[in-house]
Amino acid sequence: MIKQTITSRLGWLISLGYTLSTSLALAQPAPTPGTPLPLNDLSAFASPPSNWRIVNAVRADLNKANTLTTDKGTGVLVNTPPSSPPNEQSGRKYNLLTNLQHGDLDLELDYMMAAKSNSGVYLQGRYEVQLADSWDVRAPRSADNGSIYERWDPKRPEGQNGYDAHPARQNASRAPGLWQHLKVSFQAPRFNAQGQKTENARMIRVELNGVVIHEDIELTGPTRSAAFDDEKALGPLMLQGDHGAVAFRNIRYVIYDKPRPELVNLKYAVYKGKYEKEPDYTKTAPESEGPTTVLSADVSRTPNEFLIRYTGTLRVVEPGEYRFSLGVPGGGGMLKINNQSVVTPGGWNGTGKVTLPKGDVPFELFYSKFVDWTKPALGLAVAGPGIREYAITNAVGDNGEEVDPIIVDAPTNTILRSFMDLPGDKGTEGKGVRVVHAVSVGSPQQIHYTYDLDKGALVQVWRGSFLDATPMWHDRGDGSSRPMGMVQRMGAPMLFLAKLPSAQANWIADTTGSGYRPKGYVLDESDRPTFRYQSYGASVDDKIRVLDEGKGVQREVVVTNPAGDLYARLASGTSISAMDNGMYLVDGQEYIRLDDTAGAKATIRDANGRQELIVPVKSGKLMYSILF
Template identity: 80%
Template sequence: MIKITATARFYCLLSVGWAMGASLAVAQPTPTPGTPISLNDLSAFKPATANWRIVGSVRADLNKPNTLITGKGTDVLANIPQSNTPPSEKDAQKYNLFTNLQHGDIDLELDYMIAAKSNSGVYLQGRYEVQLFDSWDVRSPRAIDNGSIYERWDPKRPEGQNGYEGHPARQNASRAPGLWQHLKISFQAPRFNANGQKTENARMIRVELNGVVIHEDVELTGPTRAAAFDDEKPLGPIMLQGDHGAVAFRDIRYVAYDKPRPELVNLKYSVYKGKFEKEPEYDRTAPESEGPTQVLSASVTRIPNEFLIRYTGTLRVSEPGEYRLNLGASGGGGMLKINNQTILGPGRSNGRGQATLPKGDLPFELLYSKFVDWARPALGLAIAGPGIREFVISDANGGTGEEVDPIIVDAPTNTILRSFMDMPGEKNTQGRTLRVVHAVSVGSPDGVHYTYDLDKGALIQVWRGSFLDATPMWHDRGDGSSRPMGMVQRMGAPVLFLAKLASPQANWTADTTGSGYRPKGYVLDNEDRPTFRYQSYGASVDDKIRVLSEGKGIQREVTLTNPAGDLYARLISGTSISPIENGMYLVDGQQYVRLDDLNGAKPTVRDANGRQELIVPVKGKVVYSILF
């Protein structure tokens, strides 16, 4: 990984070698929507104490610790503590909730909401905890913080050393209390032999919090602290911790991996020397070498370039159903046939395909033609199927090819980087992902960052965690774009912040036509924080965005000189904007908007094109905060 600091990024010359890999994305499974756990009632769980209930809605008050406010209905599981005093460690287990489901290898995906200052956890097999915690104001996570894998505990160790083997989240990807957060866990259960002896430790293969990878391939030597069981087993329930604080869950889904993997048997290879851009006539072409083998690999030949390897054999399938296959053939092309069906290729260097496979021994054929002289030979094949997590069925070292060393921009001080910025989920007029071409990203040592669109005077995204991945911009020739690395809150397609409206219900200005919009760049304060300047509708505008204390969000102060009449500011848009306590608004359950100083103006929530917008008439100054 290459890290670019605030000072060095403007002056370094990057010499990054061209890399061409087999592009085989395996060993990094991400949960997919699977079997839902019903939240119509508590029947999916073991008998529960009164702190657990099914509700229809839930929200939190930022100023009331350990408190959730619920409404009647179904589809949300809430833990509402019956006392503000946590139970003793001896009594704690009875307040936890266990699924009837007993699982081994599993992908688990859910939404959760944590109350202010609250604490909970998700235990895989009732033994291995991913921590849920109000870590809103944390910059560098510890093992007790949100998304971390909690530590193990040994009371016999010396005082102060009882906790061990905790794994902090890579970065703080948390949302504010009272906002819905999304957790994905790919878990591998411990392995045991026929005598019940453990042969392999459990693993958190991958954990994502709010779209950010915070753990990869973490080995778990035993149960974490406060587990329901001290031993380890092939199966166990999901446990939701209920003895510490208020928390709610919804949309709990899982994919269980409990079926036997397909096997390659009777595998043979033949190597043909030469440049093959199409399949040869085998009865007329003598192989350079041939023989039996145990594994698919490019290393069966030492020819560096211009060769073809043909593998034939049998794929033994125990579980019939739909299978997904991922082929990587670096520096050339490949073709895959199973059961006399062409699944991938011919001639593709990498790709994914799928096939419905019956149970039994199926004919298998794979071709790898290497003809690009500057690429390293690499061949990889991965398979996933019903009840089978994607796994590498080839040489594990042969499928990745060359990898690009990421170019990461940190923000140890206030940092500014101009680049293109893509907006996932937003489309341009050609139906492609919208790209903001005059984007300015501003990083903060507090771990809260934002991107500003100079073409619209618009705040387009804010995020918490690490700053920018500049690999797409600076690797090789680059495409000019960078990517935020933390938990991102996007503001939708950028529009002008200011518009002149005949009434509060008039359509918002679609572009800059008639607005007199002219960007004037930005000026830096003594801490290198920018204030953006532009002209719009005859007014001179200063747009100052600053990080709130403890990194809880950003505050935006927009000041106008000589504002025109009937001028409005569009503060936020969303599917749902609801007023809550303390002059705040909740937007889509994903962010809060706090109105700090509107200079006496009254805000309006209005419907617009199937969405809602929060707008306010401008009287010289607008100050508001986004907490997320």
């Protein structure tokens, strides 16, 4: 099923990792590496209760509810909740509050949930982003992972006490015991000089495991179980400790509390003509000129073949390094500040950095428009020390072309063939990989995967929404589609089966000598594919199915007349460790469970600075699961 949805939100498109507009790609507020919250002890927290401690490592058992196992050391913050759940009021004493007081903030952290556990991160101790074991959930509710929890009023009618909740857009959760990554961009409430609230707090953007789950959410007041019932300009971070076992690491933040720079004494001059490079202004008379208070493309009366030059002063209150992003669709542009070139001509979007002193510095910008099929639009955004990126122009324009994102849902088992672009890793020397014969298989359980027909390789699995096919079909298209949910990639695609002289021999890099021949796939009665190919003279059936409750996928490979010394490569990662009950943990991001190896023993081995999990294919049958 293919649905097209028109959106005017440029930020939504950017969140998918690309921009279809030719205007300024104004970056969404997103956490950058900032100040770490030290976790060598509990000194960063105010009167920490005894249920919180610092450890070195932490693990969870999928079959043991609300339980984490730890190792001594530092670097990880862990909560062991009270054995009997307290009521809402008494439970507050188990929460952990930082000494840090913040207003506008970007927050970034890793966290791990125990099975069936529940916790939360409260911005300013008042507004909760829910943390929960939700890996088997299809439609998130306000109590599920990543959701913004409800407000609560006991005076409201029964059944309506909870209100103003914001469930996550989709379930982007990982399994218990796997590290999850949360990014939050928060804007504090605003108050006037009399202390009256003039603007509600907002969650500008919340990203869970690489997936945007909230954008521009207004918070009308503190959520349930907050540390404070009132609202203030500043408040601490709070980690909920009365509900469930949870661990945190790599907590970093950026506080935005500095005044923005200001453009003053701004003047414009419009020059008529096709300027593909900056003219000599002393030899060219402007068509119009005058003072202005805003940067805008609207000062030109013509839609094409003009140049606008702005000059003025940038008043800098906070010295330091500033980053500028310039959008000049349909032509070229330049930005010069304090007599330094910040963005040079070339392309419709450009960025640059400059270190500025406190005080007034010269400002100069030009925008030359000479491509006639785009609308004029000028965008300039700036970010600096303690200053969240914002548009300094009056508006960010577009090219006059509305883009319909082409979203492929999977209400039933769904198959789409396309190119699939993968980011680089150590196995590809940092270079991205394009899988040219990729088959993506979607399921109504919202667990999906991509298969490489050229190598018999499982490329990636993901939870949540299925595919964005906009780059495949929009305009001329490039043939590629993109996963829309929480993606777990399997590393650089390589042959799944290889004939090795020993368990330590190098895995073959390509199909040479393997006799690999793809034979397509057959569908079962539910339209689920079983992939077929030939390798080393044997016929292979490769069946991948979604596990019950959407907890991952199970792969069953049957090899008819297998060659001797045949191995399967199940996983590759920086770190692979054996667990109990035939389970392996890969990079803290996925579990591999051996379901049927016909008695063969798996081997963890070193390979080109990484680790691989391989197993002999003895009887011609292998079954394992990927839990994520």
